[in-house]
Amino acid sequence: MRIIIADDHPLYLEAVLGQLEKAFPAGSFHTARNLADTLALLERESVDLVMLDYSMPGMNGVEGIPTAIAAARGTPVAIMSGVADDDAVRACIAAGARGFLPKTLESRVFIQAVGLVGAGGTYVPAEFAALPSKPAAPATPTLDPSLFTSREMEVLALIVAGASNKEIARQLDLQEVTIKLHLTRIFQKLGVKNRSHAAVTAVRGGLVADAVQ
Known part of the structure; x- marks a missing residue:
C-alpha cells in the first residue's frame, strides 16, 4: 500500500x-x-x-x-x-x-x-456510525458468496482489513504460497487484477462488511 x-x-x-x-x-x-x-x-x-x-x-x-x-x-x-x-x-x-x-x-x-x-x-x-456518510458509489450487483470457498472468504475478509500475505498466512496457519493461490482464484472470480480492487469489489458487492467496528 x-x-x-x-x-x-x-x-x-x-x-x-x-x-x-x-x-x-x-x-x-x-x-x-x-x-x-x-x-x-x-x-x-x-x-x-x-x-x-x-x-x-x-x-x-x-x-x-x-x-x-x-x-x-x-x-x-x-x-x-x-x-x-x-x-x-x-x-x-x-x-x-x-x-x-x-x-x-x-x-x-x-x-x-x-x-x-x-x-x-x-x-x-x-x-x-449513525452519522450521515459520503453518498454511496453506484451499486455493484450483489456477489454470490456461494461462489467462494469458506477459506477464500476468510482470505478476502483479511484483505479488506489490510492484512499482508504473510499476516494472512500466520492468522490462518497456512503457507504464504497457499495464500497466493487463494488470491489468484479470488481475483479470477471477482474479475479483478489486484488486492485493492478485490477489496473494493468485495465490499461493494456485499461479500465483506465495509466498516471496522
Whole structure:
C-alpha cells in the first residue's frame, strides 16, 4: 500500500509511520507536515491513501479537505484527529473524507481502518456510525458468496482489513504460497487484477462488511 501521512506533530507522525511500516512491510510511505507539502506530494506521487491531520497548518479544520480530495484525483482521503466529537466527524464526512481516525484508536483497529479506507471502503468509529456518510458509489450487483470457498472468504475478509500475505498466512496457519493461490482464484472470480480492487469489489458487492467496528 502506498500512503501519504501528513501531521505537524513529529512524535505522532513517527509513531504512525512505524505502525504502518510494520503492518504493511511492502508498502511505500511519504510524510508531510502541512497541507501545502501534501499537495506537492500528490502532484508527483501515485498513492492509495492520503491521511491528513485535522488541525495541521493549511487545513483550517474541514476547509482543507475538498482541496486535498481534488488534488488526490480519486484517491481516498482520511482524517486523523485528536478531536473526536459529533460535529467534527459529521463535518469531515460531509466534506468528502472517506474515513475519520481518532488518534485514540487502538493500534489494531487503526491498522484495520487504514486498510479498509485504502481499499475503497469507509471507516467511522462505532460511536459515530449513525452519522450521515459520503453518498454511496453506484451499486455493484450483489456477489454470490456461494461462489467462494469458506477459506477464500476468510482470505478476502483479511484483505479488506489490510492484512499482508504473510499476516494472512500466520492468522490462518497456512503457507504464504497457499495464500497466493487463494488470491489468484479470488481475483479470477471477482474479475479483478489486484488486492485493492478485490477489496473494493468485495465490499461493494456485499461479500465483506465495509466498516471496522
